[in-house]
Amino acid sequence: KNEVEQSPQNLTAQEGEFITINCSYSVGISALHWLQQHPGGGIVSLFMLSSGKKKHGRLIATINIQEKHSSLHITASHPRDSAVYICAVRSNFGNEKLTFGTGTRLTIIP
Amino acid sequence: IAGITQAPTSQILAAGRRMTLRCTQDMRHNAMYWYRQDLGLGLRLIHYSNTAGTTGKGEVPDGYSVSRANTDDFPLTLASAVPSQTSVYFCASSEGQGAYNSPLHFGNGTRLTVT
Numbered sequence: 311k312n313e314v315e316q317s318p319q320n321l322t323a324q325e326g327e328f329i330t331i332n333c334s335y336s337v338g339i340s341a342l343h344w345l346q347q348h349p350g351g352g353i354v355s356l357f358m359l360s361s362g363k364k365k366h367g368r369l370i371a372t373i374n375i376q377e378k379h380s381s382l383h384i385t386a387s388h389p390r391d392s393a394v395y396i397c398a399v400r401s402n403f404g405n406e407k408l409t410f411g412t413g414t415r416l417t418i419i420p
Numbered sequence: 421i422a423g424i425t426q427a428p429t430s431q432i433l434a435a436g437r438r439m440t441l442r443c444t445q446d447m448r449h450n451a452m453y454w455y456r457q458d459l460g461l462g463l464r465l466i467h468y469s470n471t472a473g474t475t476g477k478g479e480v481p482d483g484y485s486v487s488r489a490n491t492d493d494f495p496l497t498l499a500s501a502v503p504s505q506t507s508v509y510f511c512a513s514s515e516g517q518g519a520y521n522s523p524l525h526f527g528n529g530t531r532l533t534v535t
Contacts, residue, residue, distance in 0.1 A: 314462065343524065353510060353526040396462070407479060410462030 313337055316397050316411040324419055329384040331414045333397030336378065340402040344371050344382050347394040347413065356382070356395075389418045423447070426511050426527035433501050433534050441496045441530050443511030449525070451514045452494040453478075454486060456507040457529075463510065469494055501534045508532070 317332045333342070344356040357364050357371040359380075364371050368387075373380040384391055394413040401407060427442045445452065450471045455463040455478075465478030469488040483505060485497045494513075498505055509530045516522040 345524070345526075350528075351508065351531075352528050353512075355523040355525065358523050398463070407465060410464075412460065412462050 313409045314397055314399055314411040316395075316414050318414060319412070320415045320417075322417045322419065323387055325388060327387050327418075329387050329391070329416065329418075331382045331395050331397075331416070333380045333382070333411060334378060335380075335397075335399045335409075337399070337409075338402045339375075339378075339399045341400045342373055342380050343398040343400075343408070344380075345396040345398065347396060349393065353396070384416075387418045389420050392417050424511055424513055424525055424527035426509075426530050428530060429528070430531040431533070433498075433532060435502055435534055436500050439498045439501055439532070441498075441509055441511075441532070443494045443496065443527060444492050445494075445511075445513045445525070446492065447513060447515070447525065448491055449513035449515050450491070451516060452488065453512045453514075453524075454484070454494070454496045455510045455512065456480065457510060458507050466496065466509075501532075503534045506532060506534045 313336050315334045341360050343358050345353050346356050347353045359373050368385045370383040394415050396413045397411040398408050424445045433439050453468045454466040457463050464480050466484050467478055467486040469475045472488050472491045475486050475488055511527040512524045514522045514524050
């Protein structure tokens with residue numbers, strides 16, 4: 311079992327829909343990152359969080375430490391949100407390793 | 421524009437050849453990282469550097485070496501390329517010393533094909 315599991319692997323939705331992408335992990339963590347990889351390949355950091363909830367524009371990230379689960383929500387989705395969304399966790403065992411999920415490919419249809 | 425610059429953007433390399441992927445950042449970040457991205461797998465850490473003058477091995481370091489002579493530059497060298505090193509390579513940085521307690525900034529990647 312991978313340390314970081316994302317679901318769904320692929321998601322297609324209509325413009326305007328509310329999007330939820332999930333990330334579950336199996337180890338104790340000190341931080342969780344959400345990243346966005348554009349179709350051209352560039353990777354952008356969206357959020358880094360260790361508790362609670364963060365919001366930036368139409369994006370919301372939540373984390374439940376007890377359940378070892380995080381969600382990324384997109385409100386009023388737009389075709390420009392089409393990208394691969396990647397979850398990554400830093401273990402709290404003190405090493406330098408950041409473990410990445412394999413990503414969720416989101417396609418928003420106009 | 422502040423950020424991370426990687427070069428080359430793409431490269432086709434014959435097996436056995438030596439290759440250095442360049443990475444430069446102008447944000448004065450302490451920590452820098454090299455990842456490879458392969459289909460069906462998450463990003464995997466090759467090597468990292470918490471600060472100029474120090475480097476460490478990630479989870480897939482074999483066949484690669486790095487140096488960190490100054491804050492800005494973090495080149496990745498393949499001493500003798502093999503086909504299994506065909507991948508997309510990303511350089512990244514973060515502000516804090518010690519990994520991952522601050523947001524990551526990524527370069528645009530280098531697509532390397534070893535034939």
